[in-house]
Amino acid sequence: MPDQAIHEMVSAFASGCIDKANYQNFKNYLESKGSLPYGELGELQNLMVLIPTILEMETPPPDLKNDVAKSLIKLQKKASNPRRLTGEIDEIVEPLIKPSVPKIKPSTPESPEVLDRKDFLPSREEVLGESEKQETVAASPEIENKSRYAETIMNEDDVAQTKMDNEDEIRRRRSESYRDIPRLTDSPGPEIPNIRDILDSHDPGFTTWSRNNLIITIVSSIIILVIVLFIYTGFESHLEEYRTEVAKLKTDLRKSTEFIDEHGALITFFNFSDIQFANLNGGTEFEESTGKLLLAFEEGEGLLKTTSLFPSPNKTIYQLWMVSRGGFYSLLKFQSNSTGKFLKFSNFPYIPPQDVNGFRITIEPEGGSETPTGKTVLIGDFRVR
Amino acid sequence: MGKYSDLSDIELMEKVKARESRALEELYERYSPLIYTLVKKILGDIDLTNKTLIEIFTIIWRKAEKSSAAKGNIYAWLIQLTRNKAVDIARRSRDNEFSQVPYDDEYEDFFIIPTFSEKMDSLDIATAMEIRLNIEKALAKLTDTQKYVIHLAYYDGFTLDEISKKLSLPVETLRTKVMTALHALRDNLLAEA
Numbered sequence: 001m002p003d004q005a006i007h008e009m010v011s012a013f014a015s016g017c018i019d020k021a022n023y024q025n026f027k028n029y030l031e032s033k034g035s036l037p038y039g040e041l042g043e044l045q046n047l048m049v050l051i052p053t054i055l056e057m058e059t060p061p062p063d064l065k066n067d068v069a070k071s072l073i074k075l076q077k078k079a080s081n082p083r084r085l086t087g088e089i090d091e092i093v094e095p096l097i098k099p100s101v102p103k104i105k106p107s108t109p110e111s112p113e114v115l116d117r118k119d120f121l122p123s124r125e126e127v128l129g130e131s132e133k134q135e136t137v138a139a140s141p142e143i144e145n146k147s148r149y150a151e152t153i154m155n156e157d158d159v160a161q162t163k164m165d166n167e168d169e170i171r172r173r174r175s176e177s178y179r180d181i182p183r184l185t186d187s188p189g190p191e192i193p194n195i196r197d198i199l200d201s202h203d204p205g206f207t208t209w210s211r212n213n214l215i216i217t218i219v220s221s222i223i224i225l226v227i228v229l230f231i232y233t234g235f236e237s238h239l240e241e242y243r244t245e246v247a248k249l250k251t252d253l254r255k256s257t258e259f260i261d262e263h264g265a266l267i268t269f270f271n272f273s274d275i276q277f278a279n280l281n282g283g284t285e286f287e288e289s290t291g292k293l294l295l296a297f298e299e300g301e302g303l304l305k306t307t308s309l310f311p312s313p314n315k316t317i318y319q320l321w322m323v324s325r326g327g328f329y330s331l332l333k334f335q336s337n338s339t340g341k342f343l344k345f346s347n348f349p350y351i352p353p354q355d356v357n358g359f360r361i362t363i364e365p366e367g368g369s370e371t372p373t374g375k376t377v378l379i380g381d382f383r384v385r
Numbered sequence: 386m387g388k389y390s391d392l393s394d395i396e397l398m399e400k401v402k403a404r405e406s407r408a409l410e411e412l413y414e415r416y417s418p419l420i421y422t423l424v425k426k427i428l429g430d431i432d433l434t435n436k437t438l439i440e441i442f443t444i445i446w447r448k449a450e451k452s453s454a455a456k457g458n459i460y461a462w463l464i465q466l467t468r469n470k471a472v473d474i475a476r477r478s479r480d481n482e483f484s485q486v487p488y489d490d491e492y493e494d495f496f497i498i499p500t501f502s503e504k505m506d507s508l509d510i511a512t513a514m515e516i517r518l519n520i521e522k523a524l525a526k527l528t529d530t531q532k533y534v535i536h537l538a539y540y541d542g543f544t545l546d547e548i549s550k551k552l553s554l555p556v557e558t559l560r561t562k563v564m565t566a567l568h569a570l571r572d573n574l575l576a577e578a
Contacts, residue, residue: 004561007564008560008561008563008564009560010564011560011563011564011566011567011568012538012545012560012563012564014567015535015538015539015563015567016468016469016472016538016539016542017537017538017539017542017543017544017545017548017563018544018545019544019545019546020496020544023496024495027495027500030500030502031500033503036502038502038503038504039502039504041502041504041505042501042502042503042504042505042506043506043571044567044571045461045465045501045502045505046458046461046505046506046508047567047570047571047574048465048539048567049460049461049464049465049468049508049513050508050513050516050517050520050574051520051524051535051539052419052422052423052426052464052468053419053513053514053516053517053520054517054520054521054524055422055423055426056422057418057419057422058418058421058422058425059417059418059421060417060418060421060435060438061435064417064421064435064438064439065410065413065417067435067439068413068438068439068442068443071439071440071442071443072406072442072443072446075443075446075447267521270521270524270525273529273532273533273536274529275529275532276529385528385529
């Protein structure tokens with residue numbers, strides 16, 4: 001293949017305008033590592049994928065992310081291997097669909113996490129043994145107190161479920177115990193004991209229990225405090241990271257907004273396919289000033305950028321004119337353009353580009369003029385490219 | 386997501402290949418605006434754009450292992466894949482004969498999954514976005530015809546024959562014009578750098 005033809009083919013392949021048959025041939029040749037200018041091809045391919053970056057970025061609708069996840073789930077459902085299916089669906093769904101729903105494990109009798117009520121209740125043997133034990137040690141007031149305490153916290157439902165054989169015996173003991181417990185209505189009024197009273201109590205069982213409870217409470221509080229502190233510190237650190245991230249995003253947003261403000265009109269303008277250009281230069285008094293015109297004749301839109309153009313004198317404006325066959329057509333009136341941005345003008349009269357001779361910017365009285373009357377600031381010829 | 390957002394495109398794609406869906410999610414966060422914008426530019430219709438974006442991420446998930454051929458240029462692989470897929474849909478909708486060509490796995494591998502030169506510089510989305518102004522300037526320096534030819538080829542997906550008919554130019558002339566346009570664009574970009 002001649003050298004020129006190879007380069008042309010490389011360009012056509014990189015830009016994506018090669019027809020199907022030639023595409024197949026070229027791709028096969030490329031994959032078989034045929035003789036090609038690979039460096040040039042790589043450069044052009046990189047160049048083409050950079051073109052979309054100049055488009056005005058749009059964010060896809062937020063729901064689309066979920067739709068992507070759903071699509072992947074459907075894809076996985078089509079897979080023939082059910083074992084693979086389950087794992088991968090969870091893997092895909094969890095991160096992509098937000099907010100995530102916590103998994104709920106089904107309760108099954110076999111599940112070790114789901115406990116039957118009977119596990120919480122004392123066994124028949126335990127209860128019987130306890131009651132027998134109470135009889136044998138009844139002489140000891142300390143143990144008797146404990147037994148009474150234990151009995152009072154047992155309710156009738158619990159007793160019924162254990163189905164004890166000696167129910168009568170227990171009922172008798174329970175009624176005795178109830179009789180021993182002082183009732184609120186019988187007493188003149190409860191005295192609220194302080195901790196030291198409880199600790200100094202002559203009931204050693206109760207004291208030990210209280211001390212243990214107190215220690216457990218204190219230790220639990222310390223543990224909770226440490227956990228809360230740990231979480232709070234971690235949270236603070238994350239918060240700081242998020243703050244930094246937010247500040248960075250704000251800066252990016254500001255920069256993007258500035259960029260769009262500055263170049264928005266220009267970027268939009270380049271969507272038109274028939275853009276023409278004209279350069280304007282200053283007259284003798286305005287040698288430093290220049291101007292650039294971009295014109296889309298079919299759409300009737302244009303952009304003007306001027307440099308080193310001082311603000312128009314008091315009670316005057318600048319007026320841009322299109323010159324065609326000796327006639328002047330007003331395109332834009334403006335005060336000054338020191339920002340460096342492109343000034344947009346639209347709906348200018350349709351005149352075939354080949355009939356346009358040039359452009360001119362003049363100083364006119366406030367409100368503008370029908371034809372140029374003031375000093376010419378910038379002027380330029382025009383030829384269709 | 387913190388862990389994944391720190392990863393490079395190449396590292397992310399390796400994780401997508403290993404079926405880590407969070408990596409695909411990060412890739413979506415990173416690329417979906419550009420992919421969406423490109424697809425919308427090619428297809429125009431919003432519903433079709435949405436459907437195509439879903440299809441593209443499905444292809445990325447299914448064919449991630451083929452990105453190795455991009456020699457680490459994941460940006461180029463994703464954008465070219467997007468362009469190929471969107472243009473394929475556009476061609477099928479306007480060309481009745483082309484719409485009859487079956488779209489199967491083999492077709493997708495050959496015509497949608499991109500093939501790149503082995504001598505290709507690495508590129509990521511951050512770098513691409515940094516130089517977008519230079520691209521804009523480089524494109525602005527092209528002639529109207531050159532811009533139009535690139536637009537017809539890249540965004541509209543017209544073949545050389547179709548463009549030559551559209552512009553009433555011989556195919557041979559058009560081939561040269563495409564080459565000249567791309568070389569001019571490359572040279573302009575180098576001058577802007």
